[in-house]
Amino acid sequence: xxxxxxxxxxxVTEMGQEVTLRCKPISGHNSLFxxxxxxxxxxxxxxxxxxxxxxxxxxxxxxRFSAKMPNASFSTLKIQPSEPRDSAxxxxxxxxxxxxxxxxxxxxxxxxxxx
Amino acid sequence: xxxxxxxxxxxxxxxxxxxxLNCTYSDRVSQSFFWYRxxxxxxxxxxxxxxxxxxxxxxxxxxxxNKASQYVSLLIRDSQPxxxxxxxxxxxxxxxxxxxxxxxxxxTVNP
Numbered sequence: 001x002x003x004x005x006x007x008x009x010x011x012v013t014e015m016g017q018e019v020t021l022r023c024k025p026i027s028g029h030n031s032l033f034x035x036x037x038x039x040x041x042x043x044x045x046x047x048x049x050x051x052x053x054x055x056x057x058x059x060x061x062x063x064r065f066s067a068k069m070p071n072a073s074f075s076t077l078k079i080q081p082s083e084p085r086d087s088a089x090x091x092x093x094x095x096x097x098x099x100x101x102x103x104x105x106x107x108x109x110x111x112x113x114x115x
Numbered sequence: 116x117x118x119x120x121x122x123x124x125x126x127x128x129x130x131x132x133x134x135x136l137n138c139t140y141s142d143r144v145s146q147s148f149f150w151y152r153x154x155x156x157x158x159x160x161x162x163x164x165x166x167x168x169x170x171x172x173x174x175x176x177x178x179x180x181n182k183a184s185q186y187v188s189l190l191i192r193d194s195q196p197x198x199x200x201x202x203x204x205x206x207x208x209x210x211x212x213x214x215x216x217x218x219x220x221x222x223t224v225n226p
Contacts, residue, residue: 031212042218043159043203056213091158097212104214106158 004107012113018080021110025094035091082114117142121217134191138204147207148187154200194224
């Protein structure tokens with residue numbers, strides 16, 4: 001399997017622009033997670049989906065952030081409008097949730113820089 | 116608010132030594148515990164999971180869990196320079212599939 005695929009790997013944009021990050025989970029996995037990692041705050045869960053349904057979006061920082069999972073093989077995280085404080089590495093992870101024993105596999109991440 | 120605390124380090128050990136990484140958590144109902152390794156500029160990868168009190172060994176790695184003390188640790192025996200990375204402790208509570216991560220401990224193994 002190719003693992004979790006994320007695109008783009010790097011994104012540089014200007015404040016106020018819309019940013020869309022993309023994720024393809026591992027085939028057969030039923031859960032997908034979006035994380036943000038910064039030096040100050042560490043790795044934070046933004047939102048997670050189970051069977052394409054958003055289960056918990058309490059980590060989404062504000063209304064400028066939105067996430068969708070239209071099918072089992074694709075998810076997007078959108079920031080509109082973007083701000084310099086959104087600069088971070090955004091990771092997508094997927095897992096097959098079954099009881100207590102599941103492993104989250106992380107994608108390579110998207111490094112976002114908002115100027 | 117559920118918290119996971121780790122010493123940020125850096126923890127520096129000589130090659131061949133035992134590296135000991137520690138983690139405490141605040142939520143008493145936490146049930147699942149994970150150690151992830153993250154190399155600089157890379158994504159986290161799972162190296163150990165533990166669910167019951169006691170020790171769990173996998174090669175050079177041993178995870179230790181003490182739920183009464185709300186403490187989980189990772190021991191790396193015969194440390195190698197390739198073990199130099201940031202180690203993230205993650206905790207999951209109950210049926211909630213969310214993981215709460217610590218900020219990580221930077222480990223440096225000196226040749």
